[in-house]
Amino acid sequence: MFEVIFLQFLNGLDKGAAYALIALGLTLVFGTLGVVNFAHGALFMLGAFCAVLFRQLITLETVTLDPTKLSPWGSPLEIREPLVQAWFGDFGAVLLNYSVLFSILLTIPVMLVVGIALERGIIKHFYKRPHAEQILVTFGLAIVAQELIKSFFGPNPIPQPMPTDLRGAADIGAFLGMQANVITYPIWRLIYFLFAAVIIGGVFAFLQFTTFGMVVRAGMADRETVGLLGINIDKRFTIMFGLAAVVAGMAGVMYTPLLPPNYHIGMDFLVLSFVVVVVGGMGSLPGAVAAGFLLGILQSFASMTQVKDLIPGIDQIIIYLVAVVILLVRPRGLLGRRGVMEA
């Protein structure tokens, strides 16, 4: 039984990492700019499609016909060779194998530009408008982004291969000195968890230990006073929006080997992430991370056969059930600031 619980716990951490990573950006934007950003899921999706685009670019092929061999339908066999391998040889093969990781290099600048353009172009005009209007405009932006991606890449998921040596499972049980082959977990999911931990830690460290972060935190607490000190807080908040877009985009890239992305992938995560933010406390970074992991773990345990036998369908509703309870009992969320979301 211990193995089962341990595996479900690992699974919960893995799911929680994805939730926390998206919720982190969402709550960062709410905490700094006061904007409820329904386009945040679309930023996750755009990041995932940066990986798709990168792969499509490096898998452009030359096609030659081999008249000595025939296809099953009698035409000369097509020999396809990736251009990148023809140009770069062994490094081309490495580039193809690790395309997901290399695509982060494309994703960071793209998402930074997208984030800053979005904030300067549209979202800044809605800072002082009601949350309902912010939600409408950002939701509209998300739909526009989805339709653009759909028109370029089609409606169906596009699988992204994970590097060959990172496929399969790691024997965590043996690593911890337990019986071999009992507690195993997919390597890429462990990488995703570590990646999320590093990004979350990095964002916290950036906000906690840099002057830039200190000013941003001060602006989050009292924007007007910081402005009166002669600091251009708007500029810093714009950069924070760009940073949130980069975090969402990288989360999307790293998720592509686990889940083939389609234009709708961001919306699937957005709803869950909003629940995470509400449960954690709107605008609270530690709250978003804690709630992300908590809900991931709860969802994982709710999927156990023994639990589902007791309460059928619980795995599908557990997250929303928790959200309802939290909103009833503690409207500001687990670690939310007093007064936020409270009457």
Next chain:
Amino acid sequence: MTLLKRGLSRRRVLQTGLAGIIGTGVAPMIFTKGAWAQEFCNNPTGDTVTFGLNLPLTGAYAEEGADEQKAYELAIKHLNGEGDGGLLNVLQPSALKGNGILGKKVAFVSSDSQTKSDVARAGATRMIERDGAIMITGGSSSGEAIAVQGLCQEMGVIFMAGLTHSNDTTGKDKKRYGFRHFFNAYQSGIGLAPVLGQEYGMDRRAYHLTADYTWGWTQEESIKNATEAMGWNTVAAVRTPLGSTDYSQYLTPILNSGADVLILNHYGLDMVNSLTQAVQFGMRDRQANGKDFQIVTPLISELMAKGAGESVKGIFGTSNWHWNLQDAGTIAFTKSFGAAYGSPPSQAAHTAYVQALLYADAVERAGTFYPPEVIKALEGHEFDGMGNGATLYRAEDHQCIKNVLVVRGNESPTSEFDVLNVVQEVPRETVAYDPAIFGGELGPSEPVPMC
């Protein structure tokens, strides 16, 4: 009584009545074939006849839908006398002439069913009511097929199902206006179980992950029945929502459940995701109960195998048809489809193409588009040459009875298409069954409902 007093004899009454009948034009409707020709839904009056293609172009089964669309377009070309003729040249017996159907050119309209039953039904309604479709065909999910089949029965339009594998389609939900060429879950169980027993032994413990809708339920039941009958135990059967993407929460409980076989009752993208993730969880490298852990996908297609890549190697399943069979029909269809689209056809494409031809052939044999006559022409029809060996369109449940293929993921493919190997052709006598076991009523073909 006054009339009789004037001497109106029985003969005179009959003569007057007959003259009246002829005079009012009723006579041609009694004495000529096709008298009912004006009285059915979307009776084609011009020089074209329209097929309604209901295809899942988005959603979990989108790849199958896209391949079905290619096949229908090819079939319509061949029916209209264009291209190389494809299977028109090998269908036996055949009334097809390559000049359309009953001299009318075949056209089509299509609708994206999104792999959703309600959308499929709405699309079929639109194609019948707005576009005048004489026949509805397509679909890649049994949920869609059953929903559309019910609609077609209500509207008096024949439905030639695409890929649907649930026992219910020609079982408890069968309809007089619905016909299925594809095989079903029961036949998969009968065909696959002996091969699994031979390969993996009779003492196995199976864990099922099942798509939570009609097809998944009947496949789970059929495979459980077939494997338990030869001595396997079922540890658990867990339902997963159709269109799930992350299966990790369902896979982790399997690792230490005591099971040594995972049976994935998933199809399309669901199966690609669940199989790939199961392999990522190291299931194929595990030992359980002193045996190598195995994964089985009872229904598998080359499209799924291609999507699953390395993960599918060595995995057993069943298929309705496969492009590398060596009969004349398969060779003709693969050549035709490959030349048109640059890839071999999937089993979804094959069944779609065959259904289009079988409908057209039935209309030609009936000499009319009147649905009850076309139904009679299809019921009990024996044919050959379409790639599945001799085939019977069984009258009792409208299920085609033909050979079933047991296939296995190719360990050493020679091309990107060479992903499955046929390991056994199970003869149709072995997979035939009593249609009464699944219940259901076909319902009437007449009076023909008017759409």
